[in-house]
Amino acid sequence: MFDVSVQAMLGEFNLDASFRSESIVTALSGPSGSGKSSIVAAIAGLLTPKRGRIAVNGRTLFDSEARIGIPAQKRGMRVVFQESRLFPHFTVAQNLMFGRWLAGKKRDAQFDEIVALLGIEPLLSRRPRKLSGGERQRVAIGRALLAEPQALLLDEPLASLDAARKNEIIPYLTQLVANAKIPVLYVSHSRDEIELLAQTIVKIDGGRVTEIEKRR
Amino acid sequence: MFSFSADEIDAIRLSLWVASIGIAASLPLGMFVAYVLARWRFPGKILLDALVHMPLVLPPVVTGYILLLLFGRKGAIGAWLEETFGIVFSFRWTGAALAAAVMGFPLMVRAIRLSLESTDRRLEDASRTLGAGRLVTFFLITLPLALPGIIAGLVLAFAKALGEFGATITFVSNIPGETRTLPSAIYTFTQIPGGDAGAFRLAVIAMIIALAALVISELLARRTAARIDG
Numbered sequence: 001m002f003d004v005s006v007q008a009m010l011g012e013f014n015l016d017a018s019f020r021s022e023s024i025v026t027a028l029s030g031p032s033g034s035g036k037s038s039i040v041a042a043i044a045g046l047l048t049p050k051r052g053r054i055a056v057n058g059r060t061l062f063d064s065e066a067r068i069g070i071p072a073q074k075r076g077m078r079v080v081f082q083e084s085r086l087f088p089h090f091t092v093a094q095n096l097m098f099g100r101w102l103a104g105k106k107r108d109a110q111f112d113e114i115v116a117l118l119g120i121e122p123l124l125s126r127r128p129r130k131l132s133g134g135e136r137q138r139v140a141i142g143r144a145l146l147a148e149p150q151a152l153l154l155d156e157p158l159a160s161l162d163a164a165r166k167n168e169i170i171p172y173l174t175q176l177v178a179n180a181k182i183p184v185l186y187v188s189h190s191r192d193e194i195e196l197l198a199q200t201i202v203k204i205d206g207g208r209v210t211e212i213e214k215r216r
Numbered sequence: 217m218f219s220f221s222a223d224e225i226d227a228i229r230l231s232l233w234v235a236s237i238g239i240a241a242s243l244p245l246g247m248f249v250a251y252v253l254a255r256w257r258f259p260g261k262i263l264l265d266a267l268v269h270m271p272l273v274l275p276p277v278v279t280g281y282i283l284l285l286l287f288g289r290k291g292a293i294g295a296w297l298e299e300t301f302g303i304v305f306s307f308r309w310t311g312a313a314l315a316a317a318v319m320g321f322p323l324m325v326r327a328i329r330l331s332l333e334s335t336d337r338r339l340e341d342a343s344r345t346l347g348a349g350r351l352v353t354f355f356l357i358t359l360p361l362a363l364p365g366i367i368a369g370l371v372l373a374f375a376k377a378l379g380e381f382g383a384t385i386t387f388v389s390n391i392p393g394e395t396r397t398l399p400s401a402i403y404t405f406t407q408i409p410g411g412d413a414g415a416f417r418l419a420v421i422a423m424i425i426a427l428a429a430l431v432i433s434e435l436l437a438r439r440t441a442a443r444i445d446g
Binding site: 075103 | 345356
């Protein structure tokens with residue numbers, strides 16, 4: 001599912017990480033500043049590694065030797081960022097429809113289904129700034145899911161939330177991940193979340209993979 | 217006291233027209249240059265930045281003279297434009313609009329650049345991961361978020377353009393109904409005996425327009441910001 005090998009110098013930080021995972025849900029785990037988000041950015045196409053190769057679900061997204069570098073907007077890697085990054089000038093509904101609209105899709109049954117699954121129906125006409133942190137993250141997850149994802153990259157989606165908000169989202173997340181038909185990369189430094197969700201755990205420290213653990 | 221002569225009305229109308237056309241026509245280039253200065257890194261950037269700001273620090277007469285050299289009928293660009301497109305700048309209102317655009321340009325670029333620099337680039341990244349290319353992202357995300365700054369830049373440039381005098385009079389002279397804008401008309405009034413009343417009337421109009429422009433821009437900026445904030 002994920003075949004990643006990236007080398008990059010980010011200021012003083014040297015990222016040199018390689019891992020392979022055939023699990024549908026792979027976790028990327030490690031302390032803050034270990035390079036997790038940089039790996040996500042490289043997979044998403046927001047960061048160009050100096051060297052390496054990135055393939056997701058058999059599709060090569062980046063290969064420095066073959067000079068392949070698919071632009072971010074054509075990768076289909078939908079990212080849920082830690083700080084949700086909802087578009088402040090759009091309503092929740094417009095945020096949810098953003099990627100779907102770009103893909104030429106309309107508001108349809110799948111839209112209603114995901115909105116219901118995430119319990120964000122009452123929020124549709126609101127602006128992101130009027131939402132709580134937990135609501136924002138649910139909308140961000142919905143926005144990624146509705147954008148015809150080829151893979152889902154969840155970059156610490158719960159890290160900015162307090163325990164109560166975390167508990168509010170985890171049921172949605174587990175349900176979503178349990179039904180996942182596309183590869184999911186789940187980035188977190190929380191052991192609990194990872195054990196709940198992932199089959200393969202890739203541990204990162206100081207920009208390097210220290211251990212790959214298979215579970216179940 | 218406040219009954220305007222036809223010449224005065226002409227000057228007011230011409231001023232508004234010249235400033236509006238000059239600013240509207242330079243907006244696309246202004247946005248592009250602001251974007252380049254805000255986002256790109258390239259050698260010679262500091263030079264481009266300085267070049268854009270030149271009209272702000274040069275004596276306006278010098279700017280007008282350079283415009284005359286370049287865009288006059290015998291000027292390098294002016295001759296070519298007349299031959300190819302039939303566009304003439306010298307001693308026409310179009311020249312006054314060009315002078316207005318050039319003088320307003322630094323203020324416009326500065327405001328738009330600041331606004332672009334303060335928009336959250338992480339939102340642009342998010343947009344790209346959702347399938348929007350750079351151009352689509354610019355129009356759907358960057359531009360709307362920078363809109364208050366763009367409006368502010370437009371109004372500042374417009375106000376500067378309205379007040380433009382030195383470059384205009386050097387480049388396109390002071391022809392009634394063609395290039396005699398508000399400042400030129402006021403200047404003319406002060407040069408003739410008994411022109412004080414006319415000068416005063418036009419000066420009051422200039423102040424009213426300037427004040428209105430500033431108030432409108434502030435209101436627009438607030439409304440736009442409120443709309444973005446939700």
